[in-house]
Amino acid sequence: MDAFAAIADPVRRSLLERLASGPARVVDLAAEHPISRPAISKHLRLLVEAGLVAADQHGRERHYRLVRAGLAPVRSWTDALVRTAPPIPASALDGLDLEVRRTSRDRRGTPTPRTHEETA
Template sequence: MPRSALKADVFHAIADPTRRTILDRLRQGPVRVKDLAAGFEQSRPAISKHLKLLCDAELVIAEPAGRERVYRLQGAPLQQVAGWIDAYRTHWQVSLDNLKELMEKS
């Protein structure tokens, strides 16, 4: 798969713990990159690269604010992840119900 296609993939975007932490912080509201980077040991350019990937996956929106950019969460693409998880939740619920029924028969 070409690298550019990976960048837009929501699952690829949330696979990295730093990007998940960024998303968690953005749940509290919009943040300037400078303030966001201050909470990490990584450099500001490294955090900017993570933000670019999150923007490419449409999980984050960058809005100009003077000479800086303010980033805010765009959670709609996470519905794709929620749908994927729900399929497994249904599978395991059926499996647990079947196990319960089997145990009650014993």
């Protein structure tokens, strides 16, 4: 499971938020959540597999900790999407008015992209 699917579950996000304040054991996390310990254990296994969490073994105890670097794929992807705002300097639009009018009925498959409104 990748990081995107990992953070899709509210329980797992809650676990990550908890681990952000310091490592914890499975029993600790289970005590702080309304679901059973095996359920927590399974979520943690997915989070480890996704690279968002790591575990340190101390005798019979296992201390899970947050691996912030695992969020890098999510951050870079969202950043890339948000940053694709069309640059298009106003100078490039000079004298385009007549051209747009001529082709307004031809290019059906590729409608003119919005450059204002909710494109922000």
